[in-house]
Structure formats: C-alpha cells, structure tokens
Amino acid sequence: MAGLSSTLLTSETARGLKRGDPAAQAEAYRVLAPPLMGMAQRILGDRGLAEEVVQDTFVSMIERAGSLRSAEAAVGWVRQTAVNHCLMRLRSPWQQRRIAGPMREAADPSQEAPRDENLRDLERALARLAPETRMVIWLHDVEGYTHREIGRLFGRTESFSKSQLARGYGKLTGKETVTGGEDDGFATTASVGPACAT
Amino acid sequence: MTDSRPPRASDPLVQPDGKVTTLDARGEIDGLRRSLRALPDIEPDPELWERIQEQAAARPKGMGQRLPLAVAASLLLAVTAGILGANLLQGPPADSAAIRALKERSMKLEPFTRNIHADPVTAAFQYRIADVDSQLAGVTDGRLSQAETQRLWGRRVALMESLAEVRRARAALQAAVY
Structure with missing residues (x-):
C-alpha cells in the first residue's frame, strides 16, 4: 500500500x-x-x-x-x-x-506495475501530470500533508497547493472545470469528460 | 417542504459561487484518492542497500558522529542560561542576530543562484544546498541547537556564494570569448 x-x-x-x-x-x-x-x-x-x-x-x-x-x-x-x-x-x-x-515503463510489470487495470490507468494518468502537480497530489492525498505545509515546502502560498490539487484532479478526471473549494481545494463542478478509471 | 429522500449521484448542488456540483463528480475524486492510496509500494534495486552502506561508510566522519557532542554542548549551554525548560516547552528559540544576518544574506544571494546553466558543477552545489535545507528542517521542531542552526545557515550562505561565483566567472568568460 x-x-x-x-x-x-x-x-x-x-x-x-x-x-x-x-x-x-x-x-x-x-x-x-x-x-x-x-x-x-x-x-x-x-x-x-x-x-x-x-x-x-x-x-x-x-x-x-x-x-x-x-x-x-x-x-x-x-x-x-x-x-x-x-x-x-x-x-x-x-x-x-x-x-x-x-x-x-516498469522493467518487470509482474513485479512493479499494479495488477489492477484501474490502478495501471491511474499510474499512467499520474505520469502525464506536471511534476509539481504530482507532488502536491501525492503529499496531500497519500502522505496527508496540509495545504499550508505544502505551500511552505514550495515557498509558495496555501492557494498554490489548492490550485495544483484542483488542476491535477481536473486532468485526472478529464473535468477541466474542477475548481477550488474551502478545505481541500474542491468544489467539484458538473462537467462531463473521460474519467481515469477508478 | 423538505425533500427527505437520500441524495442521488446526479443531483445538482449549487455552490455559493453559482457553480454546480454533483455527488458523482465528488465521488469520482474520492475514488481517485482511494486508488492513489492503494497503489503498491515499489521495491528498489536489490543492491541498493549495499550501495547505501558503502556510501555511508565511505563518507568522512562528519556531523552524524559529531552531533551527540554538539547536542551535549548545546544542552549544557541551555542549562547554564536557564532556558532549557522554556526551550523544550516552547519549541525553537528566536533567531540570534547572527542567524538573522545569515538568513538575510542567503535571501540576497537567491536571485544569483537561480536559472543557472545546468551542468554537473552547478548541480553538485544545488544538491549540497538542498542537503543543508533538509538538515535545517530540524529547526522547525526544535531539534537543532542555535549553534548548529547558525553553522548550517553559514554553510548554506557559503555554498550559495560559491554558486554565484561560478555564475559570475562563466559570464565573464563568455564576455571575453564573444
């Protein structure tokens, strides 16, 4: 995990x-x-x-x-x-x-790539994001950093972290209209688009 | 009259800014978050641990070995000054004038160390500066003494001055050639 x-x-x-x-x-x-x-x-x-x-x-x-x-x-x-x-x-x-x-690509897919097709899609989609965006998403949603901590880490503001997160998920879901929200950067809007399989 | 049925995924919710949110979109992002956390760990090269041990053994006996002594010295200093209790309870003490001066110098040098032509020399300096930064992260939770903090800031400034000097030398060389 x-x-x-x-x-x-x-x-x-x-x-x-x-x-x-x-x-x-x-x-x-x-x-x-x-x-x-x-x-x-x-x-x-x-x-x-x-x-x-x-x-x-x-x-x-x-x-x-x-x-x-x-x-x-x-x-x-x-x-x-x-x-x-x-x-x-x-x-x-x-x-x-x-x-x-x-x-x-992983040298040995059987060893490294997730066996679940959805997770493989997610890996590929993640790899297409800008590196800073990947880092913000990972630190916030996997490692549990706050936006304030991430902003400080990058020498930027809390808003930078929120906007990177929103932009990243907008691209991952194919919904470019995902916008910033109050606590975690999302007030997810109802546009349609190709979603990364989850 | 209140609608008491449970919300459906396709139900629109109007945000304060007028944008419309649906539960299915929100749920999709929550699903992505769960999937991110479900991604498997990745095994490093089987020989990496060996390389790490070799590198650690090859490095000069430095801060890792000296630090216990430095910590002991700073503790003694803190006790003498009668501030140990306050330090432990309140986190890191305020910066000394010397540390403030080093931070200011560091800030002034920042513009001269950015957007430098990338090569192994400048990359080596940048690695070292980042390494110092990772050690300075200990300041925020009070792990570093004032003396150690000052030493690290001094090291950072020295590295940045060297990097800025590399940049100046290159610019001078280019001006001379062209």
Missing part, C-alpha cells in the same frame, strides 16, 4: 536507529524503502532518480539518526528528508530533462 504516513517502525528498531545499530538500520530500510521508493518514483516519474532519493535519504539517516529527538520521530524524519530530496530534484535544471519526460 502506498504512503509512508501509515508505515511504522517498531520501537526497538527506532531505538536501534538512534544508537546506530546496523541491524536496526537494515530493518528500517526493509520497512521504509518500498513506500519511500513508491513516493519518489510517482513524484519524479523516473526510477533512477527515485533510487537516488532513497539512497540519499538512507545515507542521511545512517549519519544523523543519532540526533533525532525521539525514536518515534524516525519515520517522519525519513519522509521529510525524502520529500526534500524530491523537491531538490524537481528544482534542479540539471535533472529536469529526466523528470519532464514520460514515466518509464
């Missing part, structure tokens, strides 16, 4: 991370790397870049876990670090050529 927000480390693993215990580091990687990879690949649309994000994040984790205020903060810290690394790559002109292109 996608998302780090629902991923937990055992308290033993988290405490081991703080102590720099290699077994705990390996366990944290085993638990956190797949959702982290899912997040990074869906935001960046590139498997190589996503692996770089995972690598940089875990190298940082190994070096800095000892400075965490509490063991419970480990997952949140890892997620925030990975998000920062994703954002850094979105902003890097050097990387933009890799990110802007269409998401690469």
